[in-house]
Amino acid sequence: MPSSEQSIDKRPWLLLSPSLLAISLLVVIPMAFILVYSFYENIDLAVDRVAFQFGNWAEVATDGYYRVAIWKTLRLSVIVTVLAAVLGYIPAYFIAMTKFRDKWLLLLLLILPFWISFIIRTLSWIHIFGNQGALNGLFQLLGLTDAPLSLMYNEFTVIVGFIHVFLPYMILNIYVSLEGIDKNLEPAARTLGATPWQAFREVTLPLSLPGLAAGCLLVFVLTGGSYVTPLILGGPSDFLFGNLIYDAIVTELNWPMGATLSFTLLLLLGLVVVVYSRLMGLNQLSKAFK
Amino acid sequence: MKLRVWTLLKTYTVLVYIFMFAPIAVVLVLAFNSSQFGGFPIEGFSFRWFVKLSENEAIIRALRTSIILGACTAVIATTLGILAALALVRYTFRGKDLITTVLIAPVLVPETVLAVGLLIFMRWLHVPRSFGLLLLGHSIIALPFVVLVVQARLTGIRRDYEEAARSLGANPLQTFFAVTFPLMLPAVFAGALFAFTISFDNITATIFWRPSGMETVPTQIFGMLRNSVSPEINALGFVMICITVGVPLMAGALARYYMRNTK
Numbered sequence: 001m002p003s004s005e006q007s008i009d010k011r012p013w014l015l016l017s018p019s020l021l022a023i024s025l026l027v028v029i030p031m032a033f034i035l036v037y038s039f040y041e042n043i044d045l046a047v048d049r050v051a052f053q054f055g056n057w058a059e060v061a062t063d064g065y066y067r068v069a070i071w072k073t074l075r076l077s078v079i080v081t082v083l084a085a086v087l088g089y090i091p092a093y094f095i096a097m098t099k100f101r102d103k104w105l106l107l108l109l110l111i112l113p114f115w116i117s118f119i120i121r122t123l124s125w126i127h128i129f130g131n132q133g134a135l136n137g138l139f140q141l142l143g144l145t146d147a148p149l150s151l152m153y154n155e156f157t158v159i160v161g162f163i164h165v166f167l168p169y170m171i172l173n174i175y176v177s178l179e180g181i182d183k184n185l186e187p188a189a190r191t192l193g194a195t196p197w198q199a200f201r202e203v204t205l206p207l208s209l210p211g212l213a214a215g216c217l218l219v220f221v222l223t224g225g226s227y228v229t230p231l232i233l234g235g236p237s238d239f240l241f242g243n244l245i246y247d248a249i250v251t252e253l254n255w256p257m258g259a260t261l262s263f264t265l266l267l268l269l270g271l272v273v274v275v276y277s278r279l280m281g282l283n284q285l286s287k288a289f290k
Numbered sequence: 291m292k293l294r295v296w297t298l299l300k301t302y303t304v305l306v307y308i309f310m311f312a313p314i315a316v317v318l319v320l321a322f323n324s325s326q327f328g329g330f331p332i333e334g335f336s337f338r339w340f341v342k343l344s345e346n347e348a349i350i351r352a353l354r355t356s357i358i359l360g361a362c363t364a365v366i367a368t369t370l371g372i373l374a375a376l377a378l379v380r381y382t383f384r385g386k387d388l389i390t391t392v393l394i395a396p397v398l399v400p401e402t403v404l405a406v407g408l409l410i411f412m413r414w415l416h417v418p419r420s421f422g423l424l425l426l427g428h429s430i431i432a433l434p435f436v437v438l439v440v441q442a443r444l445t446g447i448r449r450d451y452e453e454a455a456r457s458l459g460a461n462p463l464q465t466f467f468a469v470t471f472p473l474m475l476p477a478v479f480a481g482a483l484f485a486f487t488i489s490f491d492n493i494t495a496t497i498f499w500r501p502s503g504m505e506t507v508p509t510q511i512f513g514m515l516r517n518s519v520s521p522e523i524n525a526l527g528f529v530m531i532c533i534t535v536g537v538p539l540m541a542g543a544l545a546r547y548y549m550r551n552t553k
Contacts, residue, residue, distance in 0.1 A: 012380070016377045029411060030407030094302070115534045116314060118508070120527040131329070273398050
């Protein structure tokens, strides 16, 4: 490699330029346009006027409906994240610590859901909780009820649907973190007199926090930005902030309002990402792929 | 005592795995239910919904759109992703950490926002929704994942082979096509497969970007869901799971078999 001694090597930039160009054109510039459009004025269905006015922002700030949506979104994202962490930590720990010969099978099964269609996985819960679902079928078979119970289309099914889809992200991130811990540390703590629980709580748990945090961030941001799951598994009152964006753009064709709401969601979830990256850095997120 | 705790952890893990796979298993089973409704009870074994599915032109058209879109996305995202990953793995340069963050950042932008942003930008440019917009959009969604996957695999390739080829008189282009590229092939396949899956599965952004009248498999299913789950959707789910799970598994098994036989 004769030219590698030069002060500035152009080759990496040449290799990077297509990707960086694509990201600038398709992600960065569009984000700027969302902001610009949020100041436009909506006149009629799909008709808007170039303007610089704060009408849309004033509406988002003052209308209680939007505040309710923000509250619902944050609440649901927190519930899903916490439950996913609680459900996901133990399997991740088990996979990392087991000496079971077929550990690869457990890992393969963990990656399998990523290959199965999101919409199929989500609608599959209708077969469990729906009027013709497995639970109602079981209840009627046992003679517990005559008519199907209404178990579907509420906040609970939305939460179950979200956890089902995002749990593998959580488990994988925690697993990667646990796998990187020196296997001698816990026995060493035990030798020094710690109980198994102390050894876990004071050695393993703190060392696995980066993976847990990365999993939580992913699940939180993915849940907070969704709108499809509530449409499939939720009732009329189970909407997230993303559903308002969907309504504004797809149903009402109110582009300036859609832009304002999108930028609001970007700010809210962006804030979470910024806080996370200040605390943890973004490197942990990429470790799950190795 | 320790054994009891371990058994508890094991049971917990098994239960979580059941939670992850039971609903999917139900879809697979219900695909063969002869009942005219998409749910329980199971009345008998039948292939009739697969026959019905193969006669449903809307679904076949959606399937074709999804496969073409996924394949084109795989080509674009993998090409860009491999070039970027090569730069990250092979060179040290100033601002590398920042560039890595920029490449991964689109993952952290909510897909709804990404979709609206690109749509509004296109509206400003007076470009209507089209297959091309879907293709560009899917490619940018898949790109960060391809970069991460390919980067992880490229790190394992030693540079000695390339240096040997160069010292034996091959020019850089010859070296790339005769040595580097064949060594990279598993990374290329992994990236392409990932990009295809991401595109094939996408619904959140696709709903915003698709032109009216164009359906991909997920949006088609979404449209059919309005009333209830029809038995055809179960059959379609079965077919999709066979494609997206069966193909990578077989590719992996074949690769392993092939590697074992050549060694």
